[in-house]
Structure formats: C-alpha cells, structure tokens
Amino acid sequence: MPPQRATLLQVAQRAGVSRSTASFVLAGRHLDMRISEDARQRVLRAAQELDYRPNLMARSLRTKVTRTIALVSDTIASDPYAGRAIHGSLAAAVAHGHLLFIGETEGDPVVEEKLISDFLDRQVDAFIYASMFTRYVRVPKLLRGRRVVLLNCLTRGARPAHHTVIPDEIGAGWSAARVIIESGHRDGIHLVGDPAERVFAAKERLAGLKEGLSTAGIKLAGTIDCEWWPDSAYEAVANALSGGLRPRALICLNDRIALGAYQALRESAFTIPDDVSVLSFDDSDLAAWLRPKLTSISLPHYQLGWQAVELLLGQQSEPVVMRIPMPVRYRASVIKPVDLS
Amino acid sequence: MPPQRATLLQVAQRAGVSRSTASFVLAGRHLDMRISEDARQRVLRAAQELDYRPNLMARSLRTKVTRTIALVSDTIASDPYAGRAIHGSLAAAVAHGHLLFIGETEGDPVVEEKLISDFLDRQVDAFIYASMFTRYVRVPKLLRGRRVVLLNCLTRGARPAHHTVIPDEIGAGWSAARVIIESGHRDGIHLVGDPAERVFAAKERLAGLKEGLSTAGIKLAGTIDCEWWPDSAYEAVANALSGGLRPRALICLNDRIALGAYQALRESAFTIPDDVSVLSFDDSDLAAWLRPKLTSISLPHYQLGWQAVELLLGQQSEPVVMRIPMPVRYRASVIKPVDLS
DNA sequence: GACGGGTGCTGAACGGGTTTAGCGCAAACT
C-alpha cells in the first residue's frame, strides 16, 4: 500500500535520457550543463507523471548535507514555555527547508553524549544547544568545531565560541523600572524573589531594575525573599504583611511568584492594584488568567527559538551574542499609586 | 576541527580484512558468517582505535530503515501539556534506539501535506499523528498504509485503521463521580463547563460522570455553562452565585475553568472546600498552585506519548485503541460536605 | 579535407555502508 517511489533512473528512462541529465534538470542546472529545452521538458513531465520525489538519504550521502537540525535540550517538558522555543525553532527551520530532530539530556552528561553521537551518526548539519532556563553551560566536547547555536544559555569567558541567543534580562529590568516610574511610584517598591541565588535571570533583572530606578533617584524599599514557587512566595509575602509591611508596589521575579503574592495580598485584604501594584516577569499563560490580569514582562521564547535557527543557517560566521528584547505586556495590575496623605 | 570520521573501509584495512568481514563483525553476525575469533578481535580493536562510528545515512540507504520517527502535530506550542506528550514519545523513541523528528501543521492541510512529504523524502520509518486536544481527525492520504499511531485523536468508524492512544475520559468521569460520592456529597453537585459543544473530552467526561453518579442514585443538580477559559468561567459562576445558587460541589471540566470558579467563589465569600468542594480535570501545573490546592483528574500526556511509540515499534499489527487511565490527584479542594441542618 | 569550437548529452566514479553468492584451502572420507 505505501506506493513504491519512483527513482531517478525510472524518470530518466521514461524521458529517454541518462540519469545524469535527469539529475541536472531536476537540480535546475540545465543551463550550466546545456540541456536542450526539449529534453528538459521531457524530464520534467516524466518526473511529474511518476510523482517523482528524490530519496534524500541518497542525496545526503553524496552531498554530506542533510538539511536537518538537532535541538538538544536539557529538559523539554517541565517548563510550559519550552514548547514555545521549540515552536520558534521549528518554524524557522521549516522556513529554511530544514527538518528538526529533538533530544533531551535530562542534564545527564552521559545521556547527552550518547544523544549527540546519535545525531552525529545521522549526519545532522547543525545543533541548537538549549536550556529551558537561562544559565551558563559548558558546551560538550563533541560539539566543538561544529555549527552550534546556544539557545537560552551562554558560556563564560570573554569571546563566545558559538552564536548565542538569550533574552535581554537586563533590559527587562530597565523596563520594569520604567513601568513602575511611569506609573508614578516612588516609595514602597519591594522586590519579591530570590536575587541571592545564582540564577542568571534573577541577577540580571535585578541589576537592570536597580539601574533603571536609580535614573529617577529611586531605590528599592526592600526585598521579600522566597523560592520561585507560588507556595514559597505566598508564605514570604504573607509573613511580611503580617509583620506590618505596607508595600505600594511588588516586583515579582516571575509569574509564579506573582501568583503567590496575589494570594497573600488577597488574604490580608489588600486590593490589587489600588492598594498595591504588582509587576512580574515571564508573561506565562497564568498572567492573563489572574484577576486582575497581571502586567508582566514577556520571555520571548518563540523569538529565541526562531533567532537561534536564523543564526545557525545564516552566513554570519563571527560568533554573536544576541539579546532578544523582552516586551512589556501591559495589563491591569499596575496603576498610579493612590495618594495616602 | 570536526574530526573526519573513519569509514568502514579504513577499519577493515587496519584490521587486515575486507569491508564485508568488518561489517559482519560489527553487526554481530560473526557466527552466521563464520568469522574467526582472531579476525573478530582485530576488527573490534581497529574500530575502537579509529573511534569508528557508522554513517547511518549510508546504512539506511541500503536497508531502508532509518530508525527515525516523525511526530506530526497540529500545534505544539499553544498547549502547555504538549511538551509532555512529546517528552513521553521522545523518551520511548530513544529507549528503542530511535530518534524523533517533530513537525507542526497548524491545522493547515497544505502545510500538513508538505510536511509529511518532507518526512517521507527523508525515509522516516513511522509517524505519530498527534492532536493537542482529543478530537476526531481524518488521517491524511499520504499516511495511508504506513506505520502510524494516532496520539490523542481518533478516527470515526467502527474499525480503526491505525493504533490509537487516547486518554480514558469516560473512566475519568467515573473517577470524578467516585471522588464526589466517597466524599459524601449527594446534593448541590453542579457541572461547570460546556458539555454542549462538540468537544470529545467534555462529552465523555460528562457521560462517565453521569453514569458514575447514577450508580449511587445521584443526579447533577445543574450545569453552569461557560467556555473553557478562566474569564468565562468566572463570569458564569459569579452570575450563578449572585442569582442565589448555593452549590455544595462544583465539577469543573478543566483546571482553567476551576481557576475561574475559585475566583468567583472567593469574591462571593464562599470558602473552598468548607462551603463548596471543587473537583477538576487535567491536573495542569495550576492545580498545585491554587489555594487550596485543587483536586484534579490527570491527563496523562507523558504516558500517551510513550504508549504511542510503544505501539508504533511493537509487533502488534491489528489496530488497537488504547485508553490510558486518568489518575485522580487528590489534593485539598474536595471534602465531606458540612452538615447544613 | 583537416581542424577548431561549441552543443548536448552520457559513462562512470563516488558516497559508505549491507548482503548475496561463491572462492580457496585444508581436513576428512572413500
């Protein structure tokens, strides 16, 4: 039932020419090779009639080009955003006539090595080495000297060895500052999250935020320390509030933390945004589901994935570090503070 | 820098044997082919010394087996669960020594045909035809007669043409009934969602639920109609409550609806679970983040993906429809109703 | 009529494996 595909030889025979000629015609090289218009038409017709499709395995064996890309990620499932980065890479790959393999290392170097070997055995043209949260990585030895783009991760050291695509977290921090400043907040601005931890995004967001605020002569009133989960954020914020804290604005390091903050604020009878503005990062689905809808600074995973492939397939050879802007999604959780005086 | 890989010929020469012999040894067919232990050792050593890895393109060209699977999905990004199905498929594929291509059709038949053709040109062994929400589909002509498993979708008609893996939504409905009954609820049980729509999951969940309830002589007290989004659910539930409804248990058709219900209940000063129990389906991340944590019946996407590949690579030839059980994730939103009398 | 040059096409090698058919040799048998 799966119909036997016609080979180039069959096309050539039907057109009354040699395999070579058929190949040249179908490759569009009839001008270099001086194929008569008549022969060209015969080949084209034969190919059409036989519904000819080239066997890309055979072609790739000869040309050493497979037009396939391997996306090697630490995890693909745990994070709901992961899909978006894959989606972006996939769309760009297909737009360039490439196909995408995916693989998951689960952070295990042994699995990683096996996986990359498998891809290499299948002669993939290039690799996307991806992480699902932004962090520093060491590029596996097997990838040295190959076409690789780092997606949402980077290497330490002055000169990057590979193209690198990461979100502009520092810019996002500045944007957060701008949103807060433009809303008229000056006092009672608290950070919620865990800036002490070695999380890349946290450090950069905080750095950008502080820089941005300082341009208006504003300082953070304090930090509410918690893990990156709703539970932890809820507890931390609830504690702070019951300790007498009266914040005017909370900047949460991500949406899950914002959810915890929402829950704590609600229980202490604070109204968002009238009593307290809440600003967040990531712009996950959650942001649009909360009440009031959460203003959040978007992690552009789709664009990250897309750009990674663009760099991979582009001709630019000098390694580039691209920081993709993180746009603000204005919603309803940040407003001008009500005058307390 | 990308080191030139050794070929079989080089291994053979170093071992002082022919390509054939080297091939037989490395394929483990030295017994059929009667290769001396000495020659075998020489080949093995040569392969090791040269760090030989076979070119799978060349092998596949000859054997017509690529050990690759194509996962063709309607969308891969929009749904946060999507990643889990891919994850499951990927894990199973790798466990069987296969690699996974992914592709997205965006529901466009033209894109779909192009994509499948591209996969066919690359000689993939088999296809997973996936949908991100359970629904009826027509299998594209190009896939007729090929190895295909339907993942989270199914064809109409008595005999399935392909293996099919879907969640056991009817069973989930029964489970919902059981949870409610075992908690002691008998009255004031309302459904929240849109059972009228042609959504497969909705119909089956409702059917199972009603059957399950009827075994205990219980009937739904009513239905609160809404779309599958928090906004819509919030409005619908808020309306119902302000209309005087006093439910004792809400069964929400998914977690997003449950979120809307939570929001509406809270604003009307109902306490979950003391005043109202809430039960839901899907068990998305959200369920564990809500306060109180939401009891939800899990959509086993990972297992779906895994099973799809197992069927694909298994020897079972008669098409099978597998319904994967949906386990209940007990949390804190369902309790025994407080006696009102 | 020999030669040069352009046109239109093809033969054959190549890529790197797998697999079938069978060869050369030594031991065992008649």
Place this chain on the structure above:
DNA sequence: AGTTTGCGCTAAACCCGTTCAGCACCCGTC
C-alpha cells in the same frame, strides 16, 4: 589419489542520488 565437506573469508552488486570528465556530432573556417 580423488572427492567431499566445512571453514573462513571476500568480490561484487546494491541502495539512489550527484558530479566530473569527456565523447559524438555538427557547423564553420582555412
């Protein structure tokens, strides 16, 4: 001594494209 048998291995075809080198032919030229 001649035949059979089994062992250990290999030549060569095959998969299906791409591509280099060059052949046959015709036209025009001197």
